[in-house]
Amino acid sequence: MEQFTPTMPVLLVDDEQTAIDGIEMMLEADGIDHILSTTQPDKVLPLLTTTRVATVLLDLSMPGVDGRTLLKDINRLYPEIPVIIVTGYNDVEIAIECMKAGAFDYIVKPVDEARLSSAVNRAIEFGELQNEYSAFKKRMFAGDLEHPEKFAHILSGNRRMHALFNYVETIANSRRPVLITGETGVGKELFAKAVHTVSLKDGPFVSVNVAGLDDHMFSDTLFGHQKGAFTGAVSQRAGLIETARGGTLFLDEIGDLDMSSQVKLLRLLQENEYFPLGADAPRPAEARIVVATNRDLQDLQEKQLFRTDLYFRLQTHHIEIPPLRDRLDDIPVLVHHFIQKASTDLNKKPPTPPRELSTLLGTYRFPGNVRELEAMVFDAVSNHKSRVLSMATFKVHISKHTPADTALSDSKGNNRTAQSESASPLSLFTTLPSLTEMRELLISEALRRAEGNYTVASQMIGISRSGLSKAISRKPAAKRNKVDPG
Numbered sequence: 001m002e003q004f005t006p007t008m009p010v011l012l013v014d015d016e017q018t019a020i021d022g023i024e025m026m027l028e029a030d031g032i033d034h035i036l037s038t039t040q041p042d043k044v045l046p047l048l049t050t051t052r053v054a055t056v057l058l059d060l061s062m063p064g065v066d067g068r069t070l071l072k073d074i075n076r077l078y079p080e081i082p083v084i085i086v087t088g089y090n091d092v093e094i095a096i097e098c099m100k101a102g103a104f105d106y107i108v109k110p111v112d113e114a115r116l117s118s119a120v121n122r123a124i125e126f127g128e129l130q131n132e133y134s135a136f137k138k139r140m141f142a143g144d145l146e147h148p149e150k151f152a153h154i155l156s157g158n159r160r161m162h163a164l165f166n167y168v169e170t171i172a173n174s175r176r177p178v179l180i181t182g183e184t185g186v187g188k189e190l191f192a193k194a195v196h197t198v199s200l201k202d203g204p205f206v207s208v209n210v211a212g213l214d215d216h217m218f219s220d221t222l223f224g225h226q227k228g229a230f231t232g233a234v235s236q237r238a239g240l241i242e243t244a245r246g247g248t249l250f251l252d253e254i255g256d257l258d259m260s261s262q263v264k265l266l267r268l269l270q271e272n273e274y275f276p277l278g279a280d281a282p283r284p285a286e287a288r289i290v291v292a293t294n295r296d297l298q299d300l301q302e303k304q305l306f307r308t309d310l311y312f313r314l315q316t317h318h319i320e321i322p323p324l325r326d327r328l329d330d331i332p333v334l335v336h337h338f339i340q341k342a343s344t345d346l347n348k349k350p351p352t353p354p355r356e357l358s359t360l361l362g363t364y365r366f367p368g369n370v371r372e373l374e375a376m377v378f379d380a381v382s383n384h385k386s387r388v389l390s391m392a393t394f395k396v397h398i399s400k401h402t403p404a405d406t407a408l409s410d411s412k413g414n415n416r417t418a419q420s421e422s423a424s425p426l427s428l429f430t431t432l433p434s435l436t437e438m439r440e441l442l443i444s445e446a447l448r449r450a451e452g453n454y455t456v457a458s459q460m461i462g463i464s465r466s467g468l469s470k471a472i473s474r475k476p477a478a479k480r481n482k483v484d485p486g
Contacts, residue, residue: 008052008127010120012037013044013070014059014086023057023086023111030117032124041065048078055104055123060087060094068098075102080130082123086111099349105387122387126352129336145169150197154190155337158327164191164319171317172198177269179254179314180292182321185371188292189252191319195290196248203247203287206240211253215260219277222249222268229278241274244287254314255295255306266310324366324373332358334370338377339389346381351389360391360456363449364398395459443471 010032012020020037027035036053038044041062056074060067067087074083082104085095095106104126105119144166145151151165168191171178178195180188189207196205210218216230224239240249257265268274269289273282291314300306324330335353343350366372380393433441442461450456458468 008054009034009036010124011035011044011047011053011056013041013056013062013067015039015041015062016059019059019086019109023116026111026113026116027120029113030121032120041067041070044070045073045077048074048081053081054127055082055084055120057084057086057120060085060089060098068101071098071103072101080127082127084119084123086116122352125355129332129353147198151194154187154194155333156327156330157333158322158330160322161327161330164321165194167319168194169198171195172200174317175288176316177289177291177314178317178319179297180290180319180321181297182292182294183323183367183369184294185366185369186321186323187370188294188321189250191321192248192250192290192292196250196288199248199288201247201288203245204243205248205250206244206287207250207252208240209252210261211256213257213261215258215264218257218261219264222264223274224276226276226278229276233278239274239276241268241285241287242283246286247288249287249289251289251291253293254291255293255297255300259305259307262307262310266307266313269310269313324369325364328362331361331373334373335361335377338374339381341374342378342381345378348381348384351381351384351387353389354391356453356455357389357391357394359451359453360394360398360459362451363456363460364402367401439471443468 010027012023012035014020014023014037017039020039024035024037027033034054036047036051038047042065044056044065058067058071058074067085071083071085074081079102083102084105084107085098085103086107086109087094088109089095090108098106104123107115107119146169148165151168154161154165156162172195178192180191182188192207193205208221210221213221220237220239222239222241224237224242225233227233227236251265254265264274268285271282272285274285275282297306297311297314301308301311335357339350339353342348361373368375376394376397379397380389380391383393384390443457446457446460447454450460454465454468458465461468463471
């Protein structure tokens with residue numbers, strides 16, 4: 001298991017100094033030498049008020065303060081600190097009681113060095129992720145946004161995303177429509193809700209997916225109808241524009257709207273009024289219109305599938321949400337959030353994500369974006385059985401959804417094979433390299449993409465980690481990449 005040297009100390013709490021000395025020696029042998037200790041349990045809480053620690057190793061049987069009471073107090077006052085119980089009580093009921101009280105792990109004396117090392121390193125990593133998540137939230141709320149809390153539901157520390165937050169605040173009180181574009185799964189409805197909440201409107205947020213609605217259904221859904229307007233209209237019905245009065249009407253999948261409905265939407269935006277089906281007089285539209293699509297409206301316009309006048313009317317305020325592959329720095333925070341969410345939904349204790357998971361996910365293009373990542377994490381949490389989240393389901397998903405010709409894609413994801421069906425990576429070479437040279441090129445590129453992580457790199461090129469290590473060791477010293485094994 002990868003070892004972590006914590007920036008904050010590990011705190012050992014045991015009334016026996018010999019026990020502390022033994023544990024301290026084991027930890028130092030594993031490279032963990034930032035350690036504090038005390039034989040007086042009543043000193044722990046005062047110490048934690050002034051000193052941040054990475055994790056606490058706590059004995060249960062101590063004079064003065066019971067270890068189980070101290071565990072509950074630490075978990076209540078400092079929930080971000082993982083507490084590992086190290087005790088001589090080899091009792092299942094006590095272990096269960098401690099885990100329910102918030103213990104991160106339970107180790108029975110005499111302590112096994114490998115077991116201790118594994119538990120402490122997992123606790124340190126878990127604590128670091130918790131701190132990173134807290135720091136991320138503080139950074140997000142410490143910006144120059146006037147209403148940062150309105151964007152709390154959009155988890156991102158990415159600069160481009162925060163620029164969009166500022167833009168949303170700028171346009172929030174405008175009565176003009178807002179166009180939100182981006183690939184499937186990037187969070188277009190989340191931004192639509194942010195536009196609504198930042199505008200501080202009194203009315204509701206009403207959402208409708210217009211894909212698949214014919215012209216009649218579109219008109220009836222948005223504008224409503226009068227009694228007797230058509231067969232089956234036995235009573236008057238208000239449309240969604242009326243329902244969203246004083247608030248926001250969000251029309252999703254606007255790129256799939258047929259041409260007749262586009263005309264009616266254009267008139268609604270131009271005149272700010274509408275006719276319910278069967279009505280003779282127009283009614284004022286008092287809802288902010290926000291639309292979204294994952295389609296290229298400019299391309300649809302050129303194909304005469306989308307009206308030019310409507311396109312420019314919608315372009316007044318345009319929010320283009322970047323895909324997840326263009327903001328990979330958000331992956332660790334999103335993974336943390338989705339693990340917590342999935343664990344709550346499944347009534348499981350949140351597992352610790354392995355450190356190399358973010359590196360692995362960073363090699364994937366995420367055609368389904370944030371929604372796909374959430375599904376991947378939920379699947380992994382559903383299947384996990386140990387304390388550390390397995391990467392197996394992520395690897396299977398990535399393998400299934402990565403095209404065989406990915407190597408022929410450029411940095412923007414454009415497939416080079418579209419230029420020539422017979423194109424091959426080797427066509428880029430004037431002189432063909434030798435098999436040895438090709439192997440070295442492949443390994444170097446895999447390590448570059450995996451940021452030096454052997455585990456991820458070996459997965460990418462389909463060999464074992466040990467096989468990758470052997471292949472690297474056979475390279476001349478001058479040619480070896482200077483990387484740390486993952």
